[in-house]
Amino acid sequence: MQDSGRKMKILFLCTGNSCRSQMAEGWANSLKSDVLEAYSAGIETHGLNPHAVKVMQEAGVDISRHRSKHLDEVKQIPFDMVVTVCDSANESCPLFPGATRIIHHSFDDPPRLAKGLSDEEGLSIYRRVRDEIRGFIESLPDSLQTT
Numbered sequence: 001m002q003d004s005g006r007k008m009k010i011l012f013l014c015t016g017n018s019c020r021s022q023m024a025e026g027w028a029n030s031l032k033s034d035v036l037e038a039y040s041a042g043i044e045t046h047g048l049n050p051h052a053v054k055v056m057q058e059a060g061v062d063i064s065r066h067r068s069k070h071l072d073e074v075k076q077i078p079f080d081m082v083v084t085v086c087d088s089a090n091e092s093c094p095l096f097p098g099a100t101r102i103i104h105h106s107f108d109d110p111p112r113l114a115k116g117l118s119d120e121e122g123l124s125i126y127r128r129v130r131d132e133i134r135g136f137i138e139s140l141p142d143s144l145q146t147t
Contacts, residue, residue, distance in 0.1 A: 007035055009036075010140075010141075011041060012083050013082055015042055016042045016047075018045075018048055018111075019049040022040055022066050027133055027134050030060075042070060042071065054126075055127050056130060078100075
């Protein structure tokens with residue numbers, strides 16, 4: 001899949017690059033920076049979600065300096081793997097050149113699920129999704145061999 005000694009370049013792609021893909025990039029850079037070079041982007045840009053920043057900070061990962069990036073900003077990077085983390089991005093995923101492998105691993109959308117809930121109820125959804133994303137990232141890159 002990759003040359004030994006070279007980190008796997010991985011892109012986490014979501015609709016707006018505001019929450020799920022940002023958390024995935026943060027976890028990958030925090031937990032797997034020895035084997036992964038992680039990026040995130042969106043089909044659109046919706047700005048960085050402050051609740052995502054808050055729950056990641058609670059877990060000891062600072063994504064406050066991240067920014068919402070459009071796919072066009074990273075399209076020149078030769079990715080080994082693109083992981084779509086929401087159904088919309090999966091449906092809209094463009095073609096990538098070369099040997100880029102695309103896999104889909106959807107996570108719930110915290111902003112949508114938290115709409116109309118109290119702050120604490122909403123944050124519990126963000127925390128659940130944060131932890132699900134962490135579990136997925138912890139399995140990388142080994143789990144990609146079987147996907």
